[in-house]
Amino acid sequence: MFDFFRRPLGKDIGRGGYTRAKTVMKEVALTGAGNFVIDVPVSRKVLQNAKYTTGEEFTHMRYTAATCGANEFPDHYSLRQRQYKRYTKVALVMTMYNEDDDLFTKSMLSAMKNIAYLCSDECQYSWGPDGWKNFVVVVVSDGRAKINPRVLTVLGVMGCYADNLAKASVNGKDVTAHIFEYTTQVGVDRDLHLRGTESLLVPTQVIFVLKEKNAKKINSHRWFFNAICKICDPEVTLLLDVGTKPTKTSFYHLYRAFESDPNVGGACGEIAAELGSGWRNLLNPLVATQNFEYKMSNILDKPLESVFGYISVLPGAFSAYRYQALEGAPLDCYFKGETMHGGSNIFAANMYLAEDRILCFELVTKRGASWLLRYVKSARAETDVPDALPELISQRRRWLNGSFFAAVHATSHWSYIFRSGHGGVRKFWLCVEFLYNAINLMFSWFSIANFYLAFVFLFDVSDGQEGAGTNPETDPFSPHGETVFMVVRQIYIFAIVAVFISSLGNRPQGSRMLYYGIVVVFALIMCLMLFMGFWSIYLAIKVASTQIAEQHTNFVAYFFATPTFRDIVISLGSTYGLYFVASIMHLDPWHCFSSMFQYLILLPVYINIFMIYAFCNLHDVSWGTKGDNAPTLEAVVVKKTADGKQIVEVEMPVDEEDVDDAYTKFLNQLEHQRTNKDSAEQKVNAQTAQEDYFKEFRTRVVLLWVLTNCILILVFTNKKLFHDVKESVNPYLTFLFWSVAILSLIRFTASAIYMGQWWMNKIREAGKGKQPVRSAGGV
Structure with a gap:
């Protein structure tokens, strides 16, 4: 299948090192509202092993150059779902920044498998063979300059993207987003092999929104909710990050x-x-x-x-x-x-x-x-x-x-619950x-103090005598227990100070070895704490067994006494x-056996390093935005005909063979990516300078946090206030x-x-058996 995939091309002279198809300048009329919307044919190779080979949504891809914001998009533009009068049950948005093709294909193919399951006989509440018409996949990329070119190759192979269509402006208005619409029947797996009908995939309606500028993930969601969903009007919206892989029944269970x-x-x-x-x-x-x-x-x-x-x-x-x-x-x-x-x-x-x-x-x-x-x-x-x-x-x-x-x-606005329409019991x-x-x-606010107090109390095994380490019956390090405790405590305090100093200005990526060293220190301290915890348990059991035998009592009575x-x-x-x-x-x-020990050892890292670094960088509210580095686009040149119509010239392939050659370029780029999957280098995000006010706020919060935690420690480690007596x-x-x-x-x-409700629901669903197929609905 797809034998054409390995066919070599000619001289490497085009983008990505491959021959560019022959193109001509073609005149295309703008819409009545002056919008640049064009339907371009896809390669015959996209449909070579497809189930559906006729119909505009399969033979042509639509490109729309949006010149307005997301909120205004529904007032000026339309989508194929409205044109085809389709009812959208689920609209899925996949947001991405500069993720590579491995992460994209992992999520995209999983989504396509989920849609196929919803339409299959295997699904208890199947949508039927045409159920794919009720599902829309929206891929939103945060900035044309940011998208990984390897992902564009994958989208091109799927028929959802084409080179040379994107324009900088239309009729003097800057383009804000490039929107590609296509119903694909081709998937790409993580090994960059093509999947089609032989993988039981069904057609997938894809809307690819390539934002011109980087404006953060939340702006990508604005394009999804306020632009796409306003037109599609879905019943349910699904959010999926690129790199997340749902199981094939996950969409069904959520819906x-x-x-x-x-x-x-x-x-x-x-x-x-x-x-x-x-x-x-x-x-x-x-x-x-x-x-x-x-x-x-x-x-x-x-x-x-x-x-x-x-x-x-x-x-x-x-x-x-x-x-x-x-x-x-x-x-x-x-x-x-x-x-x-x-x-x-x-x-x-x-x-x-x-x-x-x-x-x-x-x-x-x-x-x-x-x-x-x-x-x-x-x-x-x-x-x-x-x-x-x-x-x-x-x-x-x-x-x-x-x-x-x-x-x-x-928490501070908990009273808002009373403005809702919930019943009294639910409120x-x-x-x-x-x-x-x-x-x-x-407890989260005082977590750093609570952990230190636990450390102190675990090492205080003296039963209130003269000091830690002075009682050989309770001190595993006797006669040097007090010295061990003092040394470990100083190392603990030094590690805390080191975290504070390194967090006030040092990026973790720039102080990698320092942070790893602190992690090792905390891990060793945690090992000692676990040892002291087990030692305390051993002593408690030893004393309990002795006293139960001497007092001729039972375990329950001793437990409460x-x-x-x-x-x-x-x-x-x-x-x-x-x-x-x-x-x-x-x-x-299974995680209790495979991961619990590692979690316990690194628990002080979560409490100390992560918390301290977070609070010491309250002033940093950036998401690591990079500068643009994409090639400059051409503006659309608008001309007027004798009858007053607006037309533009667009570079398009001459004939079907040239369309196929352009598609073959994507295939060869995909082949090149598969053989060089590990060659991509990750770039380091540059930090953004922050306002002095932000840093002042950070300083006040950190000082308040440290002060309150220190007071808690000083109060409860003061033996004059809490002088111990025997067993208490x-x-x-x-x-x-x-x-x-x-x-x-x-x-x-x-x-x-929750588990009781879950089991009852499973039993109820199983009792209903296979449900009749629900056909795809219309508007």
Whole structure:
């Protein structure tokens, strides 16, 4: 199949090193509104193994040069979906910046497989063989100068892009976006091999929006929601980041969540770290820790929020919204973030680093509405996670700062829930969730102090005698326990200071070895803490067994009568025990064995390095925008005919053979890319200078954060205030134990309720059996 793919071409003289097809200047009339819209034929080779070989949407690609903003686009332009009077059930947007062809093909082919599943007999609620007409894939690239040329090659092979059509201006108006429309029947896999009907793919309606200028991801979403969706009017909108790979049934499960419950305004699936074949990516401890983090979030946090009805964030990498629910205030608030990153309001600028959190909050609290957010466990997608420390630190800077300020906003405006149309019972539970989130926000603020206090308390094994390390019965390092503790504590403090200094101006990419060194230090300290934790457990069990035997009592009575032993058991059960039990309950325990140890070892990195770097860079609200470097485009020259019509001259191939030659150029470029997949070099983003006001705000927040955490440490490490007596422990440690236990109990209970609902839904769906095919609808 596709034997023409390997056919060599002639002399390498064109773009990308291949012969350019013969072209001529052809006159094309502008539309009545003076718009430049042209339908160009695609190569016969695109249709060589296609099911559909006739019809304009298969034989021609449409190019539109938009000369207005996204908001004005529906008033001046149209799309094929409106022309064909098609009803759009789902519109999928794939946003990209400069991702390579490997990431693009991974996501694009997965999307095409999902559409094929929706139209297949295998799907319980199948859309039927023509169901593809109800699904639109919108690819939005953030800047013509930014897009990876290898991705353009892939799109060209699919028939969704052509060279020489893009223009700089039309009738004196600058072009803001280049829009290509085509219904493709060709897919490209990650090995850059072509896939067609033999892979059971169905036609896929693709709208490729190539923005002229780079204006950030949120502006790409503006083009999707306010330009494309205003015309297509989809029932459900899907968001998928390039590089995220959904399983073939994920779109179905997400759409069913909206179809089965009219109150669902948004939903998300499970985001999992891509582990590679044989889980080889887990050999990298950073990937393993993220794998464990993602898994536990999907097992405990997302189900809890789903039960309450408000998920604090639907990941932009893979989520869905009912378009009707988004219209109005939610989208208006969401797009405020487009102008926040360079404005004067530093709080709002950081808050809108997590604009998807703002969107979720506005959606649930929408005036007069009763929209809910749901987690759909059956919808799963894999995404590539940072495998190098500098990139991970930079990512967490945006995540932590954005989520913190968005959480502050949501918590301080919790009363907005009463403007919604939710019933009294739902409002009560949403208020309970806001309280729960407020408590978690407080613990997040004091996390650096809490971790240091845990370190101090674990090394305080003296039973209140003269000092740490003086009691040989409880000190594993006796008689040098006090010295060991002092040395390790000084190293700990030095590492904290080093993180603060390096975070105030040094880019992680520029201080790579320093950060890796600090990670090693914290990892060794965590190993000592784990050892001391196990030592404390050993001592507690030893004392418990002795006292139970001496007092002739049972374990239960001793448990309630001994605060120290009770707190240790509850603490262990509410953390490590919860991880295992909840994971088994969700039928997904493998991460506990493959990634939990790495997560525990690198836990201080999450608490100390990531938190400190994020807070020390509050002034940095940029997204790393680069300068333009694309070739200059030509302007469209408009002429008037004798009868007053406006025409333009466009360079187009002479005949079908020349169209085929132009397509063959894309095929050969694809072949060249496949043999040189690892040759691309990554460019380093340049930092943008920030305003003095932003840095002053950063300084105040960091000082307040450090001051409050230091006060907490000084108060609860003062032995004069908390002079120990025999078996009792520091009261703050007891408070932490019980707080963690209560919060864990809430998470586990909600997770169990979610799983009960999930199983009931599966049983209900299975009982309905195969449903009749639902044909593609019209307007």
